[in-house]
Amino acid sequence: MRSPIAFLFVLVLYFAMDLYVYRGLRTLDPATWVKRVFMVVHGLGYAYVLYAFFKYDPSAPSDEIRRGMQTFMIWFVLLYVPKLPMIAIWLAEDFVRGGYALFGNEGWPERRKALGWLAVALGTIPFLGILDGWQFGRSRYRIKKHIARIPGLPEAFRGFRIVQISDIHSGSFTDPDEVQKGIDAVLEANGDAVVFTGDLVNNTADEIEPWMERFSQIKAPHGVFSILGNHDYGDYVPWPSPEVKEANLDRLARNQAEMGWTLLRNQRAVLTKDGAELELLGIENWGLPPFPQYGRLDETLALCPDPATPKILLSHDPSHFDAEVLPNSANIALTLSGHTHGMQFGIEIPGWFKWSPVKWKYPRWDGAYPVGQKTLYVNRGFGYLAFPGRVGMWPEITIHELQPA
Numbered sequence: 001m002r003s004p005i006a007f008l009f010v011l012v013l014y015f016a017m018d019l020y021v022y023r024g025l026r027t028l029d030p031a032t033w034v035k036r037v038f039m040v041v042h043g044l045g046y047a048y049v050l051y052a053f054f055k056y057d058p059s060a061p062s063d064e065i066r067r068g069m070q071t072f073m074i075w076f077v078l079l080y081v082p083k084l085p086m087i088a089i090w091l092a093e094d095f096v097r098g099g100y101a102l103f104g105n106e107g108w109p110e111r112r113k114a115l116g117w118l119a120v121a122l123g124t125i126p127f128l129g130i131l132d133g134w135q136f137g138r139s140r141y142r143i144k145k146h147i148a149r150i151p152g153l154p155e156a157f158r159g160f161r162i163v164q165i166s167d168i169h170s171g172s173f174t175d176p177d178e179v180q181k182g183i184d185a186v187l188e189a190n191g192d193a194v195v196f197t198g199d200l201v202n203n204t205a206d207e208i209e210p211w212m213e214r215f216s217q218i219k220a221p222h223g224v225f226s227i228l229g230n231h232d233y234g235d236y237v238p239w240p241s242p243e244v245k246e247a248n249l250d251r252l253a254r255n256q257a258e259m260g261w262t263l264l265r266n267q268r269a270v271l272t273k274d275g276a277e278l279e280l281l282g283i284e285n286w287g288l289p290p291f292p293q294y295g296r297l298d299e300t301l302a303l304c305p306d307p308a309t310p311k312i313l314l315s316h317d318p319s320h321f322d323a324e325v326l327p328n329s330a331n332i333a334l335t336l337s338g339h340t341h342g343m344q345f346g347i348e349i350p351g352w353f354k355w356s357p358v359k360w361k362y363p364r365w366d367g368a369y370p371v372g373q374k375t376l377y378v379n380r381g382f383g384y385l386a387f388p389g390r391v392g393m394w395p396e397i398t399i400h401e402l403q404p405a
Contacts (some may be wrong), residue, residue: 025263027111071385082127089119133391139178149405163191166338167381171207193222196368198229198316229316287317342393
């Protein structure tokens, strides 16, 4: 439910940020037209936000909601994220100026133009990065390779390649060529099997239907397997009745079957090669509150004849690994997850440094995390949600090459 008080609070906060930045820019003596552009752009932004707030209808078609959300996120991210380093610079300067005013005899000193230009420069860097992420980053697909060490791996599966994709979020797509570029990258990865670790849609089953023919191209000799993510259940939109909501989930399952994907809902599949077997388990979404906990790991493991046989688990939310997988005695050698998106925003210098704000919520948020005989791998995702772009955290297709531990 929308809260007018919360909305008003946020709007006042953003206005205070804008006023503070505007006062900082004035010290640089910008031309009159610069001031006018600043006021016009931000005035239009506030007008749009007010219009969208009062016009918002949760029962509107999903495409309309998507367009509104993406427009808002572009406005918010482009206009406010770059201001954060600018505000940090000017706040630090004002702290020093305040000290001079309190303990000196000359009042508040003037702002330093050099610091002002530094603030502008530091704001320009994320602004340009966000522009790049919006226009190009969301389709800058990267194929990453992970050597997965599996205790007890049958010799027949040495070098077996499992290609993982995650978080497609088909309800966000607008450009067929961008989507096809990602699908071509999946095919290029040439997996023996393909797995999808949840969030095929944003809210409703119909979102994937315009894209089903394209995603049906994804095939592998040993099959394509999928699970559900938190967005696939339709929990974030209103439904006329529980029966209609359940019918939507059934429709999503049928759509996946029509694409040739095997949806695992607390179920077990067996991969066979040269007479050897490898167990693939897929559970429904299990996350820490407020995310749903539909997954039933113990029930799924009960389907397995031998707990000691090596198993690969598909579980959308990486928090499930620490909560239930690690404490379990079964030989779940590899857990494949998604969900975090790398927050679609971060910084990475391959092999040296990697950071995203999402690490404050999910300590295991990207890549491989070996713990004893078990490993979690978190995929950054194929698509995007809300903000229609990716800054520094490019979409990922992962090749997991299985090797004995």
